[in-house]
Amino acid sequence: MAGHRRAEATPFFERLRPAMTENVALSITSTLALDIAGVSLHTDLSGALFWEEQRLLIVSDLHLEKGSSFATRGVLLPPYDTLATLSRLAAVISRHDPRTVIALGDSFHDRTAHERLSAEDRDAVAALQTGRDWIWISGNHDPMLPRDLGGTIADEVAIGPITFRHEPTGAQGEIAGHLHPKARVSARGRSMERRCFASDGMRAVMPAFGAYAGGLSIRDAAFAKIFPKNGFVAHLLGDRRVHAIAASRCY
């Protein structure tokens, strides 16, 4: 009855309550592996990839300060996207404790985005970098990466059989981002759309990690160019696990 009285005091539809923290959902670590060119990587529910042997964490398309980028054009999106993205990044880093982090390009939404970072957000980035190597790979949104944000700047990175670059070329052993893959699954008149990894075992495209990063359907022609023949699999980010579904089954 206590709950009932509380509901009376403040109507349910006006009552404000801090939302559940994302950590609850993310704390259940996915065990689904993604094999690329013989290397086995863990797909994390957040959209990150983790390479256990290398203790290497990869995230793509953070699009930091996308909100303020829209604001300059008069669309006043909530200015919390950088905070949201960095918090999720902090959670996934604390989960895996990587030795190295690769940000796979388009980490910043535009060329001046890093100048709009708040002092707190800069501190947060610095804290994430403490005790590990950090590699910023440049993307089309951020071709001129800032030198004052720590870490190493690179166009691409090769580790063993794997090459990390922003824009996918379709090469074997390539892990890229840029396309923001998402997939839709339908069943009995109901459908659901999620971000996903796209991979055919030889190469992969990572989902966008940024809070405001939208998506491109994996049925778009851009994906057909990268995965030439036998089709590919979409690894959809569910609420509690990652689901592997043939791309031909998705929309």
Next chain:
Amino acid sequence: MSLKAHPSTNPRPRLTCDAVPPRILKTPAEPAALLLPVRFQKWFAGRGWAPREHQLALLEKAREDRSALLIAPTGAGKTLAGFLPTLVELSAQPAERSEGTKKNLVSTGRSVQRSGGLHTLYISPLKALAVDIARNLERPIAEMGLPIKVETRTGDTPVSRRQRQRRYPPDILLTTPEQLALLLSSDDAPFLFSSLRRIVLDELHALVTSKRGDLLSLGLARLWRLAPQVRAIGLSATVAEPDQLARFLVPQPGGNEAAADIVIAGGAAPPQVEMLDTSERLPWAGHSARHALAEVYELIKQNKTTLVFVNTRSQAEMLFQDLWRINEDGLAIALHHGSLDVAQRRKVEEAMSAGRLRGVVCTSSLDLGIDWGDVDLVVNIGAPKGSSRLMQRIGRANHRLDEASRAVLVPANRFEVLECRAAIDAIAENAQDTPPLRTGALDVLAQHVLGRACGEPFLSDELYEEVLTAAPYSNLARQDFDDVVDFVATGGYALKTYERFARIKQDKQGRWRVANPKVRQSYRLNVGTIVEEPMLKVRLVRGRSTGSGSTGPIARGGRVLGEIEEYFIEGLTAGDTFVFGGEVVRYEALAEDQVYVSRANDKDPKVPSYMGGKFPLSTYLAERVRRILDDKRAWNALPEQVRDWLSLQKDVSRVPGVRELLVETFPRGNKHYLICYPFEGRLAHQTLGMLLTRRLERARARPLGFVANEYAVAIWGLGDASSMIRHGELDLDTLFNPDMLGDDLEAWLAESALMKRTFRNCALISGLIERRFTSEDKSRRQVLFSTDLVYDVLRKHQADHVLLRAARADAATGLLDLRRLSDMLMRIQGRITHRELDHVSPLAVPVMLEIGRESVYGEAADELLAEAADELVKEAMS
């Protein structure tokens, strides 16, 4: 507002024509001769007419300088009544007002003294109606030779004429709420409106139930400021609370309530409504009423022109197709619904007014508007949902007042028989169930504030006072107002980082104005509160044997059949069949905004697209249905099949009492079912099903899914609910405790697609996200992104943001119907009756039959995804 004290917990006293508040004038005190100039008297006499009492009453109200609400059925000469005061006043003016002087005084922009604006503004919810009224007005004006200029202004009016209208306004302008908002945001507004004398608001009962009504009310508040002398006439069908509606027409004084006078047109013969006495077996479930097809066809055959109303577009499609299958006499039967191509609809309307059609199968697209010749019968298929809505539909039959409208209700299943019975009883009592007046929405206010800043700069204090005069906003808190202004200026975020990007700025005197012309341009493109479902064009192409949903080998082009909601297509896989444009088609592919379909030979579509209609069962009819169930004597008025059904229910389980909630549990197959019967409509039931499923999961009853219809919710799962209740492991009072509207609701809202859709509408209406772009900005469509992402982020980082508050207020009454659910939960506390059964009860059959027909809502994302993944495994292993 507390949950307990909400007014709709108790049945509201309902006003009918016989029980009216004071201030109502039925017969004018003065004879026609004193009110009507000779020229008008002659005109009436020349046509063999006498002015109607309510027409004279409105003239008298005008003479007394009062605003008035006219409540009249269709066919009562409402429109002429509304314009008569205008015509009389303008007929007395010297001819040069409309010819000479105005052309000398021309609006050229800000700070020029001008005169000669509009005399009367007419607002209608439909642009087609505005055009039609203009045509109807031309006749008396021409025949009496009155010096009056009438023009329309809608979205279709060419730019050149719109510009001319702003410089040389007509005497009477007929327009829509959106166009009024646009005019008010222009520099010409003071010139156009300062001499305004009259406002005529048509179909007011329909306008005020939506956010368009909120927008209109804010426009009125502005007009009262610009033209204090203006008086309003509202034209409305019968409503439950006329005195509340009358408040809409006059400025609300602070702290008090003011209302326009009410005039009620009498004399309409009561309608003759009956339920189809079918000789067929009444279906247990479904909404098609296919069992009665031959009987409906017979009705069309026996009458001259019949309107056949159904509740959804897809039902209209299906029925139209079925009727033509048995149309051996080749009767001219047409189809009319909102998704058909406009040209197609116009063709049907023309054939209709020319009297060439015997029957039209239609949806609410014909609920309002234009009078059409001699409709002598209205057939309503399926559940009426509300008594007022049904009465308005029935009013479409026979627009002569003195003859009774005739209507036949065709229930599609057994529960709908109860609903039809309740509606017929309500009509006999002339009991109305129109919704109460809205509380003005904050997203609409945001749009209005931006519009105001596009016109003359304003001071916050002054605008707040002005907004309070609008009836829906008369209780607006200053804090909410300030938050809205803050939102319009810089987004209203706790994190103050957007000052330099402000859309409106204050000058040294504190007056707000737009920061730059681009903001003004964007406002003009995005004005309005109608958020259209994203629609896709449907094209008919030649089919191919195997579909994969891609756009590879299919031929592009093809005839356009109409438009369909994107969300419906998203639920389909290639090869699925559905009904569209009067035939069964196969979904082939989707490319950009085009859906490609081919002709299918199937008789029945694979995907039933019954989305339940737009409106849930009204609270009022639901109450009546419960009373019929509870009163065994009332069963005598029901068909025998239904009586037997209820008697059987009484024997094996229980027929729920008026205030009681019946819960049944039973096993079936390898699952266990829990059914409850709240009778609160599909929307509230869906929300209830969602929340109950969460709670049952926590109680380890392992629920798997649920379906909801208008009357009941059925939940199934692996856990044995009967045994759990028996052993005290599951307590029904706890399960249905209103505290489910606390944390469970919060957790669900975080992910609810319906809530995200609600938020999207608020984001678009408030102007956070643009819907339409200037041509040079078209490329920005590519960077358009989902408002779902904004919802997630905002919810986590500023849960009390004004847009989330707006979305929550919408959720209380809209897609989630939370308020109704909370009223129900309060009502049934301590009144839950449980019946443990060993098999399904008669009352449960209809909702059980929905399983597999309606979408199942209980499934979490992971289950749906896992299912898709499993299919893949099966494919791979076979």
